[in-house]
Amino acid sequence: MKRLLGLDVGDRTIGVAVSDPLGLTAQGIKTIRRTGIKNDLKEMLNIIEEKSVSKVVIGLPKNMNNTLGPQGEKVKKFAEKLKSKIDIEIVYQDERLSTVSATRTLIEADVSRKKRKDVVDKLAAIYILQTYLDTIRGKGE
16 A cells, blocks of 8 residues: 655745555654755655655645635645646645644653754644544545
8 A cells, every 4th residue: 555645835844744554644754944846846756756655645724714825825836836746646634733733742742942843844744644544534435
């Protein structure tokens, strides 16, 4: 079985998580420092190939009233550019509060502010992907 890739796309970084081959759990693999769309896409393509990814789950930041704000539009543009380079499905997962939840978890674990900054995006990607995995498993898909 192929893996799913979870992404938390930000302006400066992209948190990356991947599912286990059975699609039960999400593990963080890295935080990519964004250096330009060509490099970002190249890194994504490498990960997709290396991990045998069959679907990409991208966190879509929505406003609390369910509308799409400027960051949501940026994420959709990134997803469209990625879609033009790959022939696998891309789905969106509502990511409201994923970074807040990730930060809270790290604070509760007494992780220093500097270390939190380094891992919060990867942890947010884990939340995004795990939420998606739990949702599809709950539906029996």
